[in-house]
Amino acid sequence: MARRKRQSHTWVYLVWGINGTVMICLLVAAAFYLTNLRASAAEELVETPLPNATQKLPPTSYFLPTLTPNPFYTPPVFETSTPFVLENGPRPSIIGFSLAGRPIEVYTFGVGEREYLIVAGIHGGYEWNTVALANELITHINEHPEVIATDATLYIIRNMNPDGEAHVHGVDGRVNNNGVDLNRNFPADNWTAEWDRDGCWIYRPTTGGLYAGSEPETRSVISFINSHKIEALISYHSAALGVFPGGVPWEGPSKQLAKALSKATKYPYPPIDTGCEYTGTLADWAVENGVGAAVDMELRDHRNTDFDENLKALKVLLSFIP
Numbered sequence: 001m002a003r004r005k006r007q008s009h010t011w012v013y014l015v016w017g018i019n020g021t022v023m024i025c026l027l028v029a030a031a032f033y034l035t036n037l038r039a040s041a042a043e044e045l046v047e048t049p050l051p052n053a054t055q056k057l058p059p060t061s062y063f064l065p066t067l068t069p070n071p072f073y074t075p076p077v078f079e080t081s082t083p084f085v086l087e088n089g090p091r092p093s094i095i096g097f098s099l100a101g102r103p104i105e106v107y108t109f110g111v112g113e114r115e116y117l118i119v120a121g122i123h124g125g126y127e128w129n130t131v132a133l134a135n136e137l138i139t140h141i142n143e144h145p146e147v148i149a150t151d152a153t154l155y156i157i158r159n160m161n162p163d164g165e166a167h168v169h170g171v172d173g174r175v176n177n178n179g180v181d182l183n184r185n186f187p188a189d190n191w192t193a194e195w196d197r198d199g200c201w202i203y204r205p206t207t208g209g210l211y212a213g214s215e216p217e218t219r220s221v222i223s224f225i226n227s228h229k230i231e232a233l234i235s236y237h238s239a240a241l242g243v244f245p246g247g248v249p250w251e252g253p254s255k256q257l258a259k260a261l262s263k264a265t266k267y268p269y270p271p272i273d274t275g276c277e278y279t280g281t282l283a284d285w286a287v288e289n290g291v292g293a294a295v296d297m298e299l300r301d302h303r304n305t306d307f308d309e310n311l312k313a314l315k316v317l318l319s320f321i322p
């Protein structure tokens, strides 16, 4: 009996001993766990974890499948015309918009009574160097305002065909977005939609427009000229053929202006005759509609601006009285 009793006591001690041990282990584990939590909380307070450091990948993958490019998709090409910003100078006026909605800008220098006009870029990207020349002239005159006499005003339309210029610097940039040659679209007496291509520019198909003055770029320049009394104008082109006076046949004052410009620039006058008959040009329309003298003047090539020559040409233009 006594032995049995001692034996049952042993079991009780053993069970309670195990219980106690387990309890102590649990307490130690709990204490350890809490200490760790506090430590990590303190770490979080002190350090700002990197965004990626706390991110854990979800148990399931949500990665999208790799996209296969559509072979029929052509990414759009965003064409931009050459930007021009005149630092510390007058802001241009906008006389109209191209078919694509690009502004046609005119810079004004001087406040005198005699008004002169330079038009560049009528043949867009094919003759982009005329736009580059206009930009150089604008910058130069802004830095040297004394080149404009007190009784003169000079207007510079720096890019009459901004869509063509934005399209490409090359043969495809010559026409506007309707495929019209703007220097054949003016409502001069000899306007025609089609013409004999002998001796003329033939690198791409083009037209004089649906009707005379059909294009917004042309109408912008017409309304600008009609609202001023222009003594003389130069419409810039390239390349090489020389200086063409306005009028059919060439009118006296325009011939005088062409001669004087040729003398200053060494561009050919009379211009080189390729046998082409020019119809609906800006210069012809201008002299038929009250402009004192007008010329189409061609730079030497399709790349350079011939700046020094054209600074002399500017002097000739601004002192010309028809």
Ligand SMILES: [Zn+2]
Binding pocket: 122, 123, 127, 183, 236, 237, 238
């Ligand atoms: Zn041209």
